[in-house]
Amino acid sequence: MYSLYEMADSGNCYKVRLLMNQLDIDYERIATDILQGESRTDEFLALNPNGKVPLLVLPNGKPLAESNAMLCFLGLGSPFIPDDGYQQALMLQWLFFEQYSHEPFIATNRFWIHLAGTADQHATQIAANHGKGMAALKVMNQHLKNNQYFTGGDFYGIADIALYAYTHVAHQGNYDLSGFTAIEDWLARVEGQPRHIPITA
Amino acid sequence: MYSLYEMADSGNCYKVRLLMNQLDIDYERIATDILQGESRTDEFLALNPNGKVPLLVLPNGKPLAESNAMLCFLGLGSPFIPDDGYQQALMLQWLFFEQYSHEPFIATNRFWIHLAGTADQHATQIAANHGKGMAALKVMNQHLKNNQYFTGGDFYGIADIALYAYTHVAHQGNYDLSGFTAIEDWLARVEGQPRHIPITA
Incomplete structure (x- = not known):
């Protein structure tokens, strides 16, 4: 299953949740409060050295940062990315x-x-x-x-x-x-x- | 042939020139001095309403903005973009x-x-x-x-x-x-x- 480190109010995090819902992809949400420094812990920086949410962890354990890169990756081969x-x-x-x-x-x-x-x-x-x-x-x-x-x-x-x-x-x-x-x-x-x-x- | 509206000193414009040279793609350079407002003329804004260089015009006359979108488009199917x-x-x-x-x-x-x-x-x-x-x-x-x-x-x-x-x-x-x-x-x-x-x- 995918894991999404995210803050609920963040539009960058919401983007990824919206696409995953429209693609019917199952995932767990891991609340990460950037106002409390939770994207700056050693554990988080090991996954994303740039210290930002969202951070997506793939079912195989590999991390991916940058919300728009996630949209491209998750949308590949789906009707949400054009063929041309x-x-x-x-x-x-x-x-x-x-x-x-x-x-x-x-x-x-x-x-x-x-x-x-x-x-x-x-x-x-x-x-x-x-x-x-x-x-x-x-x-x-x-x-x-x-x-x-x-x-x-x-x-x-x-x-x-x-x-x-x-x-x-x-x-x-x-x-x-x-x-x-x-x-x-x-x-x-x-x-x-x-x-x-x-x-x- | 491709046309690249660009300013020689701009790194965003240089990116595209570097890739086109490494792919041996022929193109013409159209000098566009943003310090002189040349990316804010009516003619330029018709091609890129966001008023920024670089702006790439494809051989079929269609425009494309955003340097990194150009790298993805030009690199498609080449050894400069991974298969995985x-x-x-x-x-x-x-x-x-x-x-x-x-x-x-x-x-x-x-x-x-x-x-x-x-x-x-x-x-x-x-x-x-x-x-x-x-x-x-x-x-x-x-x-x-x-x-x-x-x-x-x-x-x-x-x-x-x-x-x-x-x-x-x-x-x-x-x-x-x-x-x-x-x-x-x-x-x-x-x-x-x-x-x-x-x-x-």
Whole structure:
């Protein structure tokens, strides 16, 4: 069985749980509270020297870090990854966009404001991040005006799961999505997929 | 023929040029100076709404953004991507590590200090980034004590190319690699690969 070291509130961890549920993969959850330093113990660092959750341990005992690498690995050969080479490249494009241009600003502000309760001491960074997060949302909204999902056309897959994770809770980082109607429509389409589960599940 | 919109000094652009040279893929270079706003023109934004280089245009005219997505796409079916599913997952793990835990700190400090000449006005961010960049180098060095390359064992591939790009010029962002002997040995191994080209080529 797979083991997922994770923190329930983390969008990066939720991504992996959502895909595993949609693929009907059995796994155990190992609660790892990063606010209590549980991703910095010697035991955890032996599995992931980068000290971050999620961390997936495969049935054969081998570890894998980085949420989007897990989505690619778990989704291999499933209907959540496209067959076409260019569509696969676009899927990866959006996965890297998510980790470079989206998550560091949207997830980080949510973490400080909503989870850690340290908005005051990070006020300058939150303000600087906000503009960059809004720019990422604008790029997403523009794409979604002409596409039902991220990999193109009506293909729902891991790029949507990755971008959904922190976009649907962006308001917890003080992002207002009301101007991004194409994003709001896409959020509803993702939530309407079979075997969808909320982040609180 | 492929077209690569790029800035010569950018490590993200160099990654793609290095792989294309090692795969003997013919392409044209289209110089795009981000310091002059050339990645923010209407013409460029039509190709990449995220306004970043590199941007690859395929022989069929379709665009692809995100340097590491390009490495995956161009490397598909070549000896630079492993056949084994778990090794592919580790390759992706390191590609996401590079974009999330390495590039934002090491490349960004190099950009401000070495390319833009704005070190003074970004002094606070440079100091904050430095510790995070050193942490990434420590993770790399630890891995390289037991592995010749990043995807495991003696397999040289796109994860090495991605991490080489900004690590070998980290000193231009005031990172001192002299304590990381496993990294220094790996840099030399990468430079010894057939058809290696320097960032200045």
